[in-house]
Structure formats: structure tokens, C-alpha cells
Amino acid sequence: MPDTSLGNQIFDLDFHPKEDYVYTGLLTGEIKALKYDTDGSCQHMFNIRPTKRSCRGLAIDTFGKSLWAISKDKTIHIIDANSGKIVDERLAAxxxxxxxxxxxxxxxxxxxxxxxxxxxxxxxxxxxIREYTQHFDFISDFLWLEDKRQLVATSGDGTLSVMDVRINKPEPLAHSEDQEDELLSIVGIKGNTKIVVGTQLGILSIFNRNKGWGDCVDRIPGHPSSIDTLCALSGDVILAGSSDGLIRAVQIFPTKFLGVLADHGEFPIERMKLDRNAKWLGSVSHDEVLKLTDVEDALEESDNEKTGDEAKTGDGDSDGEAETEEAGLGDVSPKKQINDDESDVSDSDGDRKKKKRRKKSKEAMGSRKKTDTAGDKSFFADL
Known part of the structure; x- marks a missing residue:
């Protein structure tokens, strides 16, 4: 299916919960809404520019009525998701x-x-109505745990925190130990009993909710670049968007690299999300296009290929869990790795830097273990 060019760098996207609409936030501050068809082609609905500074994030409510947009100028705009009209705003939020x-x-x-x-x-x-200050570096991602009304946040300071929104206190319910790496993305698997966190050095860290939030119980290496965004395709298969421009499908417990689902060239993956029917995966990068990838039959194809070798890391429930770095994904990059420092983006008018990530030294970047294990790259071969 064709990619949809939006004319500038895209920072975030969100899908309408009831209609075939997708919303995108751009470097220029524009918010562009599109309607997508059954073949993935898009038609423009509306285009507004509530601010001249970059639109960094979007979130639509469960009814599909209000779209919340956040920007670099510290403003929150609340937009009618159907008409594109600004209905409210929070200045200096x-x-x-x-x-x-x-x-x-x-x-x-x-x-x-x-x-x-x-x-x-x-x-x-x-x-x-409430403010939390337990982190000292940028908030990179959120995960909502509906069953306990808990909000999990990851941060560039190397920790994650858990907040119970029912408790009227400014302190978090839990705060992890320093993971000695920037935490960039988060997703729940296996009914949100286990939490997967993507890091700057390309390691997937696994947290087990039943064993607390103090530290991860497993670590899965293998990605050659930072894991900037995560998305759950099923209960045990995640999609990992990396700064090398690839979106990889990875099965967790047992751990197996399933294949490359989408490719944005050598541009870092900013964000990706599934639509309401879990048919289309929307992904955005620095290539200025919205890419819609059909994933409806991806898992059926994966089930037919489960006779291949699997790198097992355990299910994280045994006593005395240890880091399983030796049983990682191997070098899962089918093309040359790029420098992580060069993948940083900017949302200013001149130099295009989006996040305040601390730069890693060459020694730290080179300390990752690599194996010669080759993933099954035939998965998604027909996409």
C-alpha cells in the first residue's frame, strides 16, 4: 500500500476508536487528520495549526470526540476530532x-x-488535579493498567514509576531501581502481567508485576540500536520500532525474532500504533510519511512457521530469575547499523532535536553483547 506523504516530520499519531480515521502531529505544529480505506490509501480530512512549535503528542478519548494535542511551547490543545476545531486549551500547562x-x-x-x-x-x-515529580529527565512513554487504575511511566533517567490515580497523593506507588540506561518505550504482554521496556542500548527489559517494580526480571538483547517505540501485536508478540528504521516482530517467552514488519529506511521510528481493528499498523519516522502496514494475517503466518529454532529465555516466573543476555535475539539488523547519536531529531526551527537524551560514550555503546544467531527473516516476507 502507498505511503502517505505529509510534507514534514511526524512526531506522533493516534487512531480514532470508532472510525477509520488517523491523526498525526507534525514538526511544524500542524495536526493532520486522514481517513484511510480498506486498501490503506488515505484522504485528508482536516489540517489545523494551533501552534507554530512542534506537536509532540496526540491522544484521543475513548468516545472519539476529543483529541488532546501537546506541543513544545508547553500548551495543551483540545480539538474536536471530527471538525478539527479547537474547543479548549491549557496555556503554560x-x-x-x-x-x-x-x-x-x-x-x-x-x-x-x-x-x-x-x-x-x-x-x-x-x-x-495532581502532579508527580519523582523523575528528573524526560518522560518517554506511558502505559495504562486498567485493572488496577495504575499509570506506568518510563523516563530518560533510567527508571520507571507506577502511580495509582485513585490515591490523592503526589508520591508514586512504586519507583524502580536505576536500570543504568535510558528507558524509551513500554508495552504490556500476557494480559499486562508482564511489562516490556525498550532501552537506549537496544535491550528489552522484562518486568513481572507479580514480583514488584523494583527491578526487571529478564533482559533480552539483540537490537543493534535503541528501541524507541513498542506495540503489542498479540499476548506474546510485540513490535519494536528502532532508531535504525526497522520495525521488528519479536515473540516473548519463548523469545524468537519473527521478522521485519516495516522499514522506514535509515530514519528512526518515532511512534507506531494499531488501529481499532488491529488490521493496520500506523508508523511514523523522519521520512515525513505515514506508513500503514497490513498486519491482519501476520500472526497466522507466524503460527505456520513455529517449527523453526527458538531462543528460549524462560517465562520469568521461576525462582531466582537472572538476566538472560546470552539468550537474546542475536544481531537482528539486516542492514548497516547507524550511529544512535545521529538518530536524535529536532523540533526547533533550526537544528531538529526532539528529546533531551543523554549521549552515551563510545565505550558504553560498544559494550553490548552480540551473538551470531540469525533470526527467521522469512516472516512477513510477503508484506
């Missing part, structure tokens, strides 16, 4: 540029900024 937003409940939204501050918002009130 944070003291630092905003980086992430997520819709939690019908009347609760969370935002995170470049200095690690997290705020909870009620759309019916003008001011934030």
Missing part, C-alpha cells in the same frame, strides 16, 4: 516542553514533560 500524553479515563488525561514532571488533568477543570 507545564514549566518545560511537553513530551507525552495519554488518555486514561473519560475524565482523566496524563501528560509528561522534558524535566520528568507528570500531571493529571480533568477536562472539566482548567488546572491540573
Amino acid at each position: 507545564h514549566e518545560s516542553p511537553l513530551n507525552r500524553v495519554i488518555h486514561l479515563l473519560p475524565n482523566m488525561v496524563a501528560t509528561g514533560d522534558d524535566d520528568g514532571v507528570i500531571k493529571l488533568w480533568d477536562p472539566r477543570q482548567s488546572d491540573a
Whole structure:
């Protein structure tokens, strides 16, 4: 299916929960809404520009009525998802540029900024209803755990924190140990009993909710570049978007590299999400296009190929769990690795830097273990 060029770098996207609409936030501050057809082709619905600074994040409510947009100028705009009209705004919502937003409940939204501050918002009130300050570096991603009404946040300071939104206190319910690497993305698997976190050095860290949030229970190496975004394709298969431009399908427990699902060239993957029917995977990068990839039959093809070798890491439930770095994915990059420092993007008018990631030394970047294990690259070969 053809990619849809939007004319500038795209930072985030979100799908409508009830209609075949997708919304994108751009470097220029524009928000472009598109309608996609059964073949993945897109038609423009509306284009607005509530701010001249970059739109860094989007989140639509569960009813598909209100679209929350956050920007570098520290402003939150609430937009009618059908007409594109701005219905409300929060000026100077944070003291630092905003980086992430997520819709939690019908009347609760969370935002995170470049200095690690997290705020909870009620759309019916003008001011934030709660503020958390346990992090000191940028908030990179959020995960909502519906069963316990808990919000999990990952940060560039190397830790994740868990907040129970039912408790009217500014302290988190739990705060992990320093993982000695920037945490960039997060997704739940196996009914959210286990949590997968993507890191700057390309390691997938596994947290087990039944064993607490203090430290990860497993680590799966193999990605040659940072894992900037994660998405769950099924209960045990995740999609990992890396700064080398590839979106890889990885099965967890047992661990197996299934194949490359999509390719944005050598441009880092910014964000990716599944639509309401889990048919289309939307992904955006620095190549200025919205890519829709059909994943409806991907797992059926994967089931037919499960006779291949699997690199097992255990299920993370045994006593005395240890880091399983020797049983990683191997070198899963089918093309030359690029320098992670060169993958940083900018949302300023001049030099295009999006996040305040701390640069890693060459020694740290070169310390990752690599194996000669080859993944099954025939998966998704027909896509």
C-alpha cells in the first residue's frame, strides 16, 4: 500500500476508536487528520495549526470526540476530532516542553514533560488535579493498567514509576531501581502481567508485576540500536520500532525474532500504533510519511512457521530469575547499523532535536553483547 506523504516530520499519531480515521502531529505544529480505506490509501480530512512549535503528542478519548494535542511551547490543545476545531486549551500547562500524553479515563488525561514532571488533568477543570515529580529527565512513554487504575511511566533517567490515580497523593506507588540506561518505550504482554521496556542500548527489559517494580526480571538483547517505540501485536508478540528504521516482530517467552514488519529506511521510528481493528499498523519516522502496514494475517503466518529454532529465555516466573543476555535475539539488523547519536531529531526551527537524551560514550555503546544467531527473516516476507 502507498505511503502517505505529509510534507514534514511526524512526531506522533493516534487512531480514532470508532472510525477509520488517523491523526498525526507534525514538526511544524500542524495536526493532520486522514481517513484511510480498506486498501490503506488515505484522504485528508482536516489540517489545523494551533501552534507554530512542534506537536509532540496526540491522544484521543475513548468516545472519539476529543483529541488532546501537546506541543513544545508547553500548551495543551483540545480539538474536536471530527471538525478539527479547537474547543479548549491549557496555556503554560507545564514549566518545560511537553513530551507525552495519554488518555486514561473519560475524565482523566496524563501528560509528561522534558524535566520528568507528570500531571493529571480533568477536562472539566482548567488546572491540573495532581502532579508527580519523582523523575528528573524526560518522560518517554506511558502505559495504562486498567485493572488496577495504575499509570506506568518510563523516563530518560533510567527508571520507571507506577502511580495509582485513585490515591490523592503526589508520591508514586512504586519507583524502580536505576536500570543504568535510558528507558524509551513500554508495552504490556500476557494480559499486562508482564511489562516490556525498550532501552537506549537496544535491550528489552522484562518486568513481572507479580514480583514488584523494583527491578526487571529478564533482559533480552539483540537490537543493534535503541528501541524507541513498542506495540503489542498479540499476548506474546510485540513490535519494536528502532532508531535504525526497522520495525521488528519479536515473540516473548519463548523469545524468537519473527521478522521485519516495516522499514522506514535509515530514519528512526518515532511512534507506531494499531488501529481499532488491529488490521493496520500506523508508523511514523523522519521520512515525513505515514506508513500503514497490513498486519491482519501476520500472526497466522507466524503460527505456520513455529517449527523453526527458538531462543528460549524462560517465562520469568521461576525462582531466582537472572538476566538472560546470552539468550537474546542475536544481531537482528539486516542492514548497516547507524550511529544512535545521529538518530536524535529536532523540533526547533533550526537544528531538529526532539528529546533531551543523554549521549552515551563510545565505550558504553560498544559494550553490548552480540551473538551470531540469525533470526527467521522469512516472516512477513510477503508484506
